[in-house]
Amino acid sequence: MNSVGEACTDMKREYDQCFSRWFAEKFLKGDCSGDPCTDLFKRYQQCVQKAIKEKEIPIEGLEFMGHGKEKPESSS
């Protein structure tokens, strides 16, 4: 699956692989510690944010660079 920004696809895939490993081997087993993907996510996000602006995609209400723990609980 590609990124909305063509230039971001390689970074996206690298991040996705890191996330999938963490998700399956840590998160689903109850271990939320030591997210190893934060740096990859930041690089990927910088690219995506630029692509979203260039394509004028109407995204509102999100803070980019958001990849962390203990955010306020959201309603489902």
Added chain:
Amino acid sequence: MRVWSSEHVFGHPWDTVIKAAMRKYPNPMNPSVVGVDVLERSVDSRGRLHSHRLLSTEWGLPGLVRAILGTSRTLTYIREHSIVDPVGKKMELCSTNITLTNWVSVSERLVYTPHPEDPGRTVLTQEAVITVKGISLGSYLESLMANTISSNAKKVLIAWGGWLPPADHTHTWPPP
């Protein structure tokens, strides 16, 4: 307004289905997704993983529909929020289109939970609400889009058989 709903049972436990769903685009109602990006991801104080994603999708609408709508554009952007609760074993996704909003609103909700009688199986319930706005033939277009979702879901769930064989499948369609 049209509401479409469906229930599908996978012959695998919840963890297995969720891992596979997160690797692929997890919405079988829309196989025309051409791009996916994560915009934000975090774990809340209850240990649930929240993800906000941007999806680009090519709606497989017939040329006649596009002619009625007066648009040659087919690329649509969708915003999705998902929540994975690894302790309660529930994954929920809610999505809505953020472009073409002047003429259509498509909101979808998917929930993956363990089968209540068999932890070796997983239930997926899907629901879509479609509203076409402000033009004549709106009711016809809503039916067309709902039927597109329904036939797309069947095709994708058949394709998913390659990695997760379905065990049971029912569709419900409220009468017009």
